[in-house]
Amino acid sequence: MHKLPYEYVSREVDKLYEKQIDSSETEAINKHCEFIADFIRACGWTEEEFIRAMFGFEPLNSKEIN
Numbered sequence: 001m002h003k004l005p006y007e008y009v010s011r012e013v014d015k016l017y018e019k020q021i022d023s024s025e026t027e028a029i030n031k032h033c034e035f036i037a038d039f040i041r042a043c044g045w046t047e048e049e050f051i052r053a054m055f056g057f058e059p060l061n062s063k064e065i066n
Contacts, residue, residue, distance in 0.1 A: 002044055003043065003044035003045055004043040004044055004045075006045075006050075006053045008043075009039075009040065009043045009045060009050065010050075010053075010054065012039070013036060013039065013040065013050075016032075016035070016036050016039065017036070019032060
């Protein structure tokens, strides 16, 4: 599987984070966060790679999906 472009994944993740969830709904928050992590992985990224790209670090060459 190839990685989808960071710009696309980042834009979609931003949209997912916009979902309004009551701060007292801990289980719903946890499920939504897991959904976001699953989405990132489904796009060919590990969570670590995505966070590194978000902060402008070089991708981890040893873990890139070709």
